[in-house]
Amino acid sequence: MIAIWPLPGMPEIRPGDDLAEAILAGCRRAGLEAADGDIFVITHKVVSKAEGRTARILTDADYRALVADEAVDIIRRRGDLVITRTRHGFICANAAVDRSNTPDGTAVLLPIDPDRSAHRLRLGLERATGKKLGALITDTFGRAWRRGQTDVAIGISGVVAVLDLRGSTDHEGRELTATEVAVADELAGAADLVMGKAARIPVALVRGADLLGNGRVADLVRDPSDDLFL
Amino acid sequence: MIAIWPLPGMPEIRPGDDLAEAILAGCRRAGLEAADGDIFVITHKVVSKAEGRTARILTDADYRALVADEAVDIIRRRGDLVITRTRHGFICANAAVDRSNTPDGTAVLLPIDPDRSAHRLRLGLERATGKKLGALITDTFGRAWRRGQTDVAIGISGVVAVLDLRGSTDHEGRELTATEVAVADELAGAADLVMGKAARIPVALVRGADLLGNGRVADLVRDPSDDLFL
Numbered sequence: 001m002i003a004i005w006p007l008p009g010m011p012e013i014r015p016g017d018d019l020a021e022a023i024l025a026g027c028r029r030a031g032l033e034a035a036d037g038d039i040f041v042i043t044h045k046v047v048s049k050a051e052g053r054t055a056r057i058l059t060d061a062d063y064r065a066l067v068a069d070e071a072v073d074i075i076r077r078r079g080d081l082v083i084t085r086t087r088h089g090f091i092c093a094n095a096a097v098d099r100s101n102t103p104d105g106t107a108v109l110l111p112i113d114p115d116r117s118a119h120r121l122r123l124g125l126e127r128a129t130g131k132k133l134g135a136l137i138t139d140t141f142g143r144a145w146r147r148g149q150t151d152v153a154i155g156i157s158g159v160v161a162v163l164d165l166r167g168s169t170d171h172e173g174r175e176l177t178a179t180e181v182a183v184a185d186e187l188a189g190a191a192d193l194v195m196g197k198a199a200r201i202p203v204a205l206v207r208g209a210d211l212l213g214n215g216r217v218a219d220l221v222r223d224p225s226d227d228l229f230l
Numbered sequence: 231m232i233a234i235w236p237l238p239g240m241p242e243i244r245p246g247d248d249l250a251e252a253i254l255a256g257c258r259r260a261g262l263e264a265a266d267g268d269i270f271v272i273t274h275k276v277v278s279k280a281e282g283r284t285a286r287i288l289t290d291a292d293y294r295a296l297v298a299d300e301a302v303d304i305i306r307r308r309g310d311l312v313i314t315r316t317r318h319g320f321i322c323a324n325a326a327v328d329r330s331n332t333p334d335g336t337a338v339l340l341p342i343d344p345d346r347s348a349h350r351l352r353l354g355l356e357r358a359t360g361k362k363l364g365a366l367i368t369d370t371f372g373r374a375w376r377r378g379q380t381d382v383a384i385g386i387s388g389v390v391a392v393l394d395l396r397g398s399t400d401h402e403g404r405e406l407t408a409t410e411v412a413v414a415d416e417l418a419g420a421a422d423l424v425m426g427k428a429a430r431i432p433v434a435l436v437r438g439a440d441l442l443g444n445g446r447v448a449d450l451v452r453d454p455s456d457d458l459f460l
């Protein structure tokens with residue numbers, strides 16, 4: 001059984017804040033104690049705020065300039081919508097520059113190195129608890145072909161990214177066709193189910209997934225030369 | 231808190247089998263009793279088998295012919311890989327014709343009308359339990375830009391498909407940017423986390439999501455004229 005708890009009551013995060021401490025305070029408020037194998041899922045916005053990855057924007061032109069700055073490539077453009085590739089290789093709208101849920105006049109950017117951010121967070125959580133944990137940082141991306149956004153992993157530490165079942169056979173001895181499961185993205189979306197709606201809770205705790213490992217977010221980024229939809 | 235249980239020990243499903251009965255037997259084996267708000271997530275393969283949506287294939291040419299038959303459009307082709315649009319509007323590899331985990335010489339097709347299949351299943355489950363339930367039918371699809379497959383909803387009954395937060399504002403009064411959350415896909419992926427790996431458990435029970443509603447899978451299908459990646 002997998003259990004997913006929201007950790008409500010997180011304070012507004014400011015540059016330099018200790019996220020691990022804030023998360024563990026959230027656990028205590030929720031009556032939860034970290035256990036070996038637990039995976040903490042956190043929306044990138046609080047990570048970026050703690051790391052000072054925000055920018056002043058006063059006008060729509062400022063916003064567009066910031067998007068252009070954060071993007072390494074424009075993939076598609078239609079009206080105000082710009083589909084971009086970020087430095088990390090993510091394909092997403094507006095280079096993931098976010099001006100909702102931010103103090104007025106600022107925008108939140110993605111962490112420079114989200115795996116490193118996740119690693120730092122995981123070490124902080126492990127040191128404070130003495131448990132073996134995983135950390136995922138997430139963002140909300142649109143998809144091709146399907147309506148609606150889902151949360152996906154943008155930073156990973158101590159968690160499997162893609163579960164490789166190649167070589168596994170089914171009970172008839174035939175090789176499985178769906179052989180690489182993007183479990184980090186499935187975890188991110190699962191956690192969003194308790195974070196989501198109007199409440200905007202930025203952290204969730206996932207227990208029982210049995211997915212500690214050594215994934216990196218690059219494992220989830222398809223090589224552009226291998227991509228039929230760029 | 232959301233809890234997700236796998237329902238192991240499902241028998242091999244044959245045409246005409248009562249899926250609701252098989253699922254509730256799985257609940258009893260797992261020591262679970264359905265409660266109002268529970269969502270049952272089931273991989274399409276068992277639904278298709280119960281509905282006789284399988285086909286004989288002896289050769290690779292048979293398989294290719296079947297894929298051509300199930301597809302209404304070829305979106306991309308590279309070597310053996312064919313990205314197709316199905317009658318339902320799904321963009322996926324090989325028109326979702328599946329020959330893993332099937333008796334040798336057969337392939338499993340998608341249900342003709344997966345929402346209707348989900349509806350029938352949900353009514354069966356509700357009649358037997360007296361509870362208000364939801365049912366999702368899933369398949370495993372690849373994505374553009376990101377490696378690995380995730381499970382997504384292909385049939386929906388009694389569950390929200392896309393949670394529309396347009397008009398919601400954040401705590402600064404600014405309208406939320408990520409305003410349409412594909413919760414049915416996030417539920418499908420979450421359920422895969424307990425079904426997945428080699429075990430291939432076809433049914434999961436999700437409790438606590440608070441997502442009963444009136445979604446249809448068409449809500450998740452982006453209109454091709456609105457799609458930048460076709």
